[in-house]
Amino acid sequence: IPVVAYYGLTETGGIVMAERPGFPEIGRLPPACEGVTLHTRRAAELPGKVELGIEGPNNYLGYCGQPVLRHEVVWTGDCVEEVEPGGFRWMGRLDHAIKAPDTTWVFPENLERWLREQSCILDAVVKPAKEGGVLECWVDWEGVPELLLDEIEANLGRNYRPTTVHRARIERSQLGKLNRVIPR
Secondary structure: OOOOOEEEEHHHOEEEEEOEOOEOOOOOOOOEOOOOEEEEEEOOOOOOOEEEEEEOOOOOEOOOOOOOEOOOEEEEEEEEEEEEOOEEEEEEEOOOOEEOOOOOEEOHHHHHHHHHHOOOOOEEEEEEOOOOOOEEEEEEOOOOHHHHHHHHHHHHOHHHOOOEEEEEEEEEOOOOOEEEEEEO
């Protein structure tokens, strides 16, 4: 059975980019389907980031309780990098969201904010997991990791339960920017 990679969104009426059987697109997004045009624009709020836009005959936004409206270009929120004329590599989401195995979106900032609100935690940093999960975190705290994991799951849901909790000292600038994380 030939397996092909594809890309599509509800807002674009489904698949808008797809590999051709036997022609894999290693390290890049598949080419646009017939009738679909890809666009990019600089993300004003994130210098150096480029957002992917989809122009096609099936674009709409209406599943969020709004009237079904056709938009000429749907801006996806996906960051891309041009790898050759007309070719793109997916670089992540503008909102830093990660898709969990059950296809729900997980936002690392939500877990980081929740951790920082806990009185027993001095500071926290949350990033996408490098391997085998959705999130991993570094916390400046002395506690029992399993109890913390259970609390995270009870308050934020199972997709926010990090695969790894690292104890660390977290150093930030006076403006709150992360300087470095020092493992303990």
